[in-house]
Amino acid sequence: MHTRRHWLAAAGGLALDMGVLGGLGEARAAAPYPSRPITLWVPWPAGGATDISLRLLAELASRTLGQAVVTDNRAGAGGTLAMNVLYQAEPDGYTIAQMPQPVFRAPWVQKVLWDPVRDVTPIIQVSGVTFGVLVPAGSALRSLDDLFAYARAHPGELSIATNGVGTTPHLVLEDLFTARGLRYIHVPYKGTAEQITAIMAGQVMAGVNSTGFGPAVDGGRLRLLVIFSAQRSKRWPLVPTLRELGFDIVAMSPYGLAGPRGLPAPVVATLHDAFKRAMFDPRFIQELAKYDQEIDYLGSDDYARACREIYARERINVERLATPQAASHGG
Incomplete structure (x- = not known):
């Protein structure tokens, strides 16, 4: 009996612990988005025009989101390295990246693991250089x-x-x-x-x-x-x-922001609205003007359509230049 009472007590404690853990899990799952900082990956070195302007955009968007948007740099490979991050990230809204023009060209000139249309969720087009x-x-x-x-x-x-x-x-x-x-x-x-x-x-x-x-x-x-x-x-x-x-x-080289494939629609809407508000902040507009840039806004659906069109055009451009003559002139 003594052993049985101990077993029942232990089982009851375990059930209580599981219930508490389950409740915590449900509370965590039900936490409003965003509930922690978001990382914005910039595929260029720190200190360049795009890096500086996106850092300001992230700061302004943070005010609306109620969480910090932290920029991180993944430079190299012609501006395509941030795609490796998106490809491996969970579609939870806490990892996003800039989408520069080269990501739509890279799959046509080299072997990459990701597809710039299939493996991303477009959020918003920002500007162009x-x-x-x-x-x-x-x-x-x-x-x-x-x-x-x-x-x-x-x-x-x-x-x-x-x-x-x-x-x-x-x-x-x-x-x-x-x-x-x-x-x-x-x-x-x-x-x-x-x-x-x-x-x-x-x-x-x-x-x-x-x-x-x-x-x-x-x-x-x-x-x-x-x-x-x-x-x-x-x-x-x-x-x-x-x-x-x-x-x-x-x-021209338009760019925007995107998340991993499968990003939930409510998360996309939250990010879109925060970054759109940030884009039209006078501070950001003034920052872009330093680099002779202007706002070139597209919403999520229109930006997704534009990404598909750019991807198709880049294939044509690469095929046009991929000739023996072209390959012999330059890098």
Whole structure:
């Protein structure tokens, strides 16, 4: 009897413990989202224009969400490394990432584990960057034609930096130089800040970068030769577009935020609403203006549709450039 009483007491205690644990589990499951900090992965090095602006966006969104949105950096591979994080993350809303243009191109040029349409849940489109060709302020190269002339006179000696192999700047360079049968040395960097430093220091002769170069151009440390947008920039009205120079190329790079595949609709809505409010905060708009950027908002459904369209277009772009001739000119 003594043993039986002890067994019953133990069993009752275990049942009580299980009940408590079950209650805690139910309470945890029922906790409103978000109940802890959210991590926003930025696929570029710290200190660049996109990193700085997204840190501010995260700070502003935190106020609405009631939890901190902590930015973390996973730089390299042309801006695609954050996709590895999303691919492995739980769809609980606590891991999100920026979706830059290269993630839609990478699967067409190399083997990756993830699919940028199948394996993500688009949340919101934020903005887009414009690219331009830059040289040091004291360079003798003063136009795109000067670059072509130098490459023609010094085959394989013109060094041009980009923010990575397979990025939009790299593909545009391939298009521009291959069309003329010209060669150049492609120098890929992980992000904007270190590339701009390299151009200013003369470590490379030219570079193609996003409009994070604005302060360096305005400060007279870099010269902007041409931009890739559809129209001239209000900020630099004397700088021509590629179209004006006879190239049918407009290279904008829209970006947004996404979570892992299977993110619940209520979580998507919560994140969307918080980041939309943050996007239209005057502080964020002013921050984007420093880099000649504007808000380019798309809601979750429209952004998902845009992602599918971009993915299809990138396949066409890669196939167009994947020729023996193209492969021999540049990185």
